[in-house]
Amino acid sequence: MESPLLRPHRTPALHLPNRVAMAPMTRSRADDATGTPTPLMAEYYAQRASAGLVVTEGIWPHRLGKGGPSVPGLTGPEHVAGWRRVTGAVHAAGGRVFAQLWHVGRVSHPEILGGEQPVAPSAVPVPEGLIHTASGKREYVVPRALSAAEIAEIVTAHAAAARHAVEAGFDGVEISAAYGYLGSQFLSDSANLRTDAYADRVRFAVEVTEAVAAAIGPERTALRVSPGNGDLGAVESDPAARYRRLLGALDGLGLAYLHVVESGAYPALADLRPRWSGTLVATYDGGAEPGGVRRAEEAVRAGLADVYAFGRLFLANPDLPRRIAEGAPLNPQRGSGLYGGGAEGYTDFPRLGEAVRVTAGAGS
Numbered sequence: 001m002e003s004p005l006l007r008p009h010r011t012p013a014l015h016l017p018n019r020v021a022m023a024p025m026t027r028s029r030a031d032d033a034t035g036t037p038t039p040l041m042a043e044y045y046a047q048r049a050s051a052g053l054v055v056t057e058g059i060w061p062h063r064l065g066k067g068g069p070s071v072p073g074l075t076g077p078e079h080v081a082g083w084r085r086v087t088g089a090v091h092a093a094g095g096r097v098f099a100q101l102w103h104v105g106r107v108s109h110p111e112i113l114g115g116e117q118p119v120a121p122s123a124v125p126v127p128e129g130l131i132h133t134a135s136g137k138r139e140y141v142v143p144r145a146l147s148a149a150e151i152a153e154i155v156t157a158h159a160a161a162a163r164h165a166v167e168a169g170f171d172g173v174e175i176s177a178a179y180g181y182l183g184s185q186f187l188s189d190s191a192n193l194r195t196d197a198y199a200d201r202v203r204f205a206v207e208v209t210e211a212v213a214a215a216i217g218p219e220r221t222a223l224r225v226s227p228g229n230g231d232l233g234a235v236e237s238d239p240a241a242r243y244r245r246l247l248g249a250l251d252g253l254g255l256a257y258l259h260v261v262e263s264g265a266y267p268a269l270a271d272l273r274p275r276w277s278g279t280l281v282a283t284y285d286g287g288a289e290p291g292g293v294r295r296a297e298e299a300v301r302a303g304l305a306d307v308y309a310f311g312r313l314f315l316a317n318p319d320l321p322r323r324i325a326e327g328a329p330l331n332p333q334r335g336s337g338l339y340g341g342g343a344e345g346y347t348d349f350p351r352l353g354e355a356v357r358v359t360a361g362a363g364s
């Protein structure tokens with residue numbers, strides 16, 4: 001029986017030839033000083049263009065949104081020129097690509113932000129763990145609580161970055177409100193202790209989504225959420241109530257899609273699918289093990305998701321849809337090259353029938 005993941009799917013603006021999406025993955029290979037994407041990044045994404053939809057790594061839409069060394073940006077003409085190479089390569093290879101807009105809020109460090117203090121809904125730090133900077137691991141610092149005017153500036157920055165994305169040739173943008181970063185911090189009752197209008201924890205995600213939709217059209221606008229996930233200390237005490245309300249505010253907009261990461265803490269797909277009338281993209285985050293093809297097929301067959309996004313399987317298998325179609329074995333992920341570096345562990349994973357490519361210097 002043919003995999004349900006290989007059936008085409010239509011969003012309001014796109015025809016996807018299959019339902020195997022590439023999930024957003026930070027790979028830290030942009031120019032660190034400027035955030036400009038490199039030609040190697042264009043090669044990496046073009047290799048994965050057989051995805052129904054490619055979603056890029058997180059990209060900062062505002063200079064204070066950067067969360068690590070060599071993370072790319074989308075705030076100026078240099079970025080637009082760099083991303084145009086990426087979208088051109090993906091389109092030339094027959095693919096479709098959305099840019100993920102990712103403001104990390106408190107999950108940053110002055111060393112990453114040119115000496116500036118990270119910003120957040122409230123002055124509450126990430127409770128535990130360390131952050132990776134160019135000079136090593138550092139303790140999280142206490143962030144500065146954003147003023148209402150600064151929040152408005154960040155909302156506007158998302159809309160401007162979305163316009164840049166379209167100018168750079170992207171088919172749309174996916175806004176990150178997942179995994180404990182800024183949008184998710186506003187949604188959280190441990191990270192958002194505000195008493196102003198943003199005490200309404202869905203307000204920021206709704207404002208950003210509406211602003212981006214107004215800038216580039218709702219059919220090119222998507223939102224990623226990870227209900228109940230609790231990553232990086234952004235706890236949500238009642239995800240069902242919060243996300244039902246969020247979907248209630250957004251369902252009528254006619255967005256490109258809603259991307260839901262389910263991680264086991266709360267059955268997000270079963271609860272939210274009936275509340276979302278548009279395209280639903282799902283990712284299962286099981287922690288150490290990458291999300292599997294069988295689970296994805298079951299979710300699509302059961303109607304819990306229209307499209308399934310794979311992270312680590314796509315990272316190691318540039319031709320993942322073909323491997324699913326042929327039931328072919330999957331390349332294992334390698335430990336090296338995940339964040340930063342060059343071609344090793346990035347563009348050197350073989351396609352079916354190709355010998356393993358050995359990158360110069362690899363294995364030493």
Ligand SMILES: Cc1cc2nc3c(=O)[nH]c(=O)nc-3n(C[C@H](O)[C@H](O)[C@H](O)COP(=O)(O)O)c2cc1C
Pocket residue numbers: 023024025026027057058100102176178179224261283284285286289290291309310311312313338
């Ligand atoms: C190396 C790596 C980088 C990631 N970076 C991002 C990111 O920039 N934005 C995001 O929303 N999720 C990011 N994720 C999470 C993935 O999109 C995905 O939700 C997660 O890996 C679970 O899917 P998987 O089991 O198929 O890998 C990242 C995951 C990995 C492995």
